[in-house]
Amino acid sequence: MGEVSGGFIGLVAVILSLGIPMAAMYTYFRVKRLKTDERMAAIARGVAVPFEEPVPPAARSRKNAILLICGAIGYMATFGVIAGIEHEPDTWTAAAFGLIPLSIGIGYLLDFTITRREAHS
Secondary structure (H helix, E strand, O other): OOOOOHHHHHHHHHHHHHHHHHHHHHHHHHHHHHHHHHHHHHHHOOOOOOOOOOOOHHHHHHHHHHHHHHHHHHHHHHHHHHHHHHOOOOHHHHHHOOHHHHHHHHHHHHHHHHHHHHHHO
16 A cells, blocks of 8 residues: 555545535536426426425524534534543634534524514514
């Protein structure tokens, strides 16, 4: 087994960092097109196709809040465990970056509660 050169690793990193998002976008638009084609075929046969109801903003805010808060807690817990295992207090610096998505998630949660209160009144 030979040693892998740094240039090869960099090339793989660039290909993956550009290729994965492009594959995700292709998949997203392909699925969207298939759904549209399916709806058009149903309409051509005379089948009544109900339109999808848009997601209310409160539900979107709640979902974003849950995902961001849970992701931030997991990120911070991961670096906290690493700091405990390695006995390196500097690792807590990396865990502190989890406060950014945590605060954004709390903002979304506040938006959800305000939107829900406005809808009830």
